Amino acid sequence: MRGGDRGYTERVTTPATRHKRATIFDVAAEAGVSRGTVSRVLNGEPYVSAAAREAIEAAIAKVGYVRNTAARNLAKQSSGAIALIVHEPDSVFIDDPNIGAILLGANAALSAADYQLVSLIIDTERDSRRVTGYLGGGFVDGAIIVSAREDDPISQAIADLRLPAVMVGRPDNQPQLPWVGIDNRGAARQITGRLRGTGRRRIGMIAAGLDRDSGRDRLAGFREAMGDAFDDSLVARERFYTYAAGVAGMAALLARDPAIDGVFAASDAIAAGALETLRNAGRRVPADVGIVGFDDSSWAVRAQPALSTVRQPAGQLGARAAELVLEQVRTGSLAANGALLATEIVWRDSA
Amino acid sequence: MRGGDRGYTERVTTPATRHKRATIFDVAAEAGVSRGTVSRVLNGEPYVSAAAREAIEAAIAKVGYVRNTAARNLAKQSSGAIALIVHEPDSVFIDDPNIGAILLGANAALSAADYQLVSLIIDTERDSRRVTGYLGGGFVDGAIIVSAREDDPISQAIADLRLPAVMVGRPDNQPQLPWVGIDNRGAARQITGRLRGTGRRRIGMIAAGLDRDSGRDRLAGFREAMGDAFDDSLVARERFYTYAAGVAGMAALLARDPAIDGVFAASDAIAAGALETLRNAGRRVPADVGIVGFDDSSWAVRAQPALSTVRQPAGQLGARAAELVLEQVRTGSLAANGALLATEIVWRDSA
DNA sequence: GCATACTCTGTGAGCGCTCACAGAAAATCG
């Protein structure tokens, strides 16, 4: 089927100059059909004959057609944008490698679907109101919420607006919102098991963030993996996931049992701090004490020795979240309500 | 001036439902003018009376109007997208903190101007051709080139297409392309001077990347700062900016002069490697040897002790590059041909 | 054989904006 053999012409276009992109008209002319049919093929609608479909696909390839997103969004009355809402000051973006990776992952998935990512950072109360207004104004087709706080008015606002949305991390207070997260408990159980497998006898944990799901689950996983060998006196409970917490927690564990020979740290930063305490105490890692972390952040690769740890698929977390919003945007509903992404153990030198 | 008091109505719109955004028509009706005049105000064109301008600005504020980018791009026949071209495999994106920060910075600047960033990663020869085709197809209004290689066909292709573009880093082979970079030589001079100021007598350097501008300039800056005290036997020349290079380079320096008490490392990774060698050699940092790095990457903060170093304003580099392309896109030409961004010394514990 | 369904296709209108044009109003000049 060659161009124009049905004699169909709705509009005459001069042969495309080199820097002019092809439109749906060019494809229609080339395939000898109308633009309506081309549009149908483009959108995967039924009721298109096999012959027409083939001719159009060939024409698309031939003229190098790529859909004009601006025109499509205009006609479809959609913004073509998805908001990524981060409830933290700007600086966290750069410091927290996970948030950066989530953003990059979401961005990649959205670009692939011709959607624009709009990052909205909430710091003050005023920001919160501004963002709520923005979300209600039809400027975005959906939202990804990254680090929601307990008292977060945004999640509620989104629910009220019936805006397609998904949370990264399991929401405590908004059970109806779909989410993506990782299996903290399973991952903790796995890496603790692996640590036990290296022949350690006295294994402790430096736990943190016990006011959140993630922290509680990591401790629970540790307890499960230890089974009968679990000894609560070998759990140091810290508030934050920081280097300082690691320094202090390790000192506490060493005081409680000098014979300790294995440690599961609830984060890489904690593990790095523990490493410092052990070095000062004259213990060798991994010879005397084996230590494992969580996150696979830059702490893990920069530490000496490099940390064995659990890799959080942060990029995938973002990508998956993006896919889930897009699914909601397109179909109006969602198949699954929550998704747990697989983690991976990265075994390096610290245990 | 109240809505409609000139009795002007071109089109009747029902009062905006809550989730319907205001259009230029709504503003026009509210201000009692035509949409042409509103458009003129929006685009900062001359020939608008003060009265009309004020009425329109008030109306915009009142109805909460925000321009519909899709419609604008469609009418203006522009894509509203800027390409960011990275000549490296995908993985570098995550590993190299500078590239990530450049991307984030460029993205922020472009979103603020309602432009979409399109990341194009070139790995193979085929990618290179595909990207060239894409750039010529009118799908982007401009390009930012991040890590061009010497034999890069892309820069040439861009020059041929007369596509607005800017390079991050000073281009060796494409002198006509505008660029943004940092003053490697000045920064090296400054931090070396600062290191000298701590009272060190025998200061060496671990240089690297001498086949590039950046590497050569850092060495030149070091030499300048040392003046008469410069001693070429205290310069270890390494190929790459890596941890391993730091380990080896430091060992070499120690062998040449055991009394060495200061080191300028050409990168943070090198400095971290040097730290390792010094630790094994029983030297204390900063008591025995003071050491400074370059980049302010995650190596610098994760190292023990934390590194004194030069901060590369990677985010600003991206943002500035974006602004320069946008300037070209808008005006068709460019004021300055190159821009050097200020670096900053971050003084921590290693010297 | 005809009525009824289903399959397939072309066309008009319109999404929100910009641009070029034409005409009106105001300022300037000889």
Place this chain on the structure above:
DNA sequence: CGATTTTCTGTGAGCGCTCACAGAGTATGC
């Protein structure tokens, strides 16, 4: 004061696409 020039404003057309509608062709049932 009339003729120019300059300032200002409204309107039609069109950017590339989707959607709804209408109509034509083909299969199915009685």
